[in-house]
Amino acid sequence: MSMTVTEIHGTCAKGFEAVRDHFASNFENDLEIGASFSVIYKGEIVIDIWAGDADETGATPWRHDTLANVWSTTKGVAAICIALLVDRGQLSYDDKVATHWPEFAANGKSDITVAQMLSHQSGLSGLREPTTLEECYDHDLMAHRLAAQEPLWEPTTRSGYHAFTYGYLAGELVKRITGKSIGTYLQDEIGKPHGIDFFIGLPQSEEPRVAPLTEAKDMQPLADTTEVQGLTFTNPAIPQTAPNDRAWRAAEIPAAGGFGSASALAKLYALLDDSTAPGGKAIIKRDTMDALRTTRIENDDLILGVPVRWASGMAMNGFEMYGPNPQTFGHTGWGGSFGCLDPEAGISIGYVLNKMGAAVVGDPRSMGLVAATFSCL
16 A cells, blocks of 8 residues: 655745654644644744645645634634733733723622633633523623623632633723724734734635634543533534534634634744744734743643643643743644744744644644754754
8 A cells, every 4th residue: 555645835944854754744644634834933934834635525725825723723813912902001911801891890700810811710611601602603792691600610719721711701801992803903903914814703705715624533522520611611512613614704703713824823923022023023022922921820720631831811831732941832722723932942833734633632743743843943
């Protein structure tokens, strides 16, 4: 039986061939259908590669500008929107959420700070009220319900991953301060000015570029043992293929509904520090970047059941998922996509795909690509 050799498109700088080889091996081992991987090192694009097919039929090749739903990788993008508000003095991580969103103070939430909310400490990881997937497409309804709800645990005592609700909390904060939805704010302030091909709320015009997601057949179930985990993950239960529906794509779901390319993620993270920003000019000050990646809580997460360090909407590096530096930060999505920044090494990375991986933490494809990337430095 001969192994199919997949053609790898794009560019790979001298010295980074090991990354391209590893990317190719993911296809040869049938771990991918279509994917793209991008690395910016000290302001230069050193890897920008893609391969495979945009759908299972093989009718449409994956292109440089193919867009994929990146699930929770979107949370990092939302956190960058908030960081921009912090950088401009419109918001502080130490502000109480209720200062900007008075309704949020209901039911004992008046003292929760922006940093605590963004680091999954507000006790709002799920809704008590039975909720449908269609209702999740209505930002105002979801924000209203979360503001009114009593926390599911004592806020600030533990983190509990706000798998879906994070986006409405972050999005409402942006809306209260700017008057714009977070998807509009992202486009107006970052996407259009800097050429970042990433959307929270996908315009109809971009539909032809989207690669539909393919389910992981052997998805590892999270041990659904506690009431809080149940409310977080099954109210509503979200199918792996929900992002293939136009209703999902059109809605602004800042926790899980972002669409982008690998190069967009690498460039977006590169823009957070002068060491990586093309042209050497970051969109936020170094102090803001350091506040964005300051660990706000370190514990065994109530929802994920693993040790975590949450920063202000970012995941701090653990299990070497983003390389060797513990201060590297970013966000990973269900199924394997991610974006991250290691300012000390001067490197940012983006990875998107359409074949959902089964791992809950540490997708072997992304882990392998990261290890190969750092081995080349």
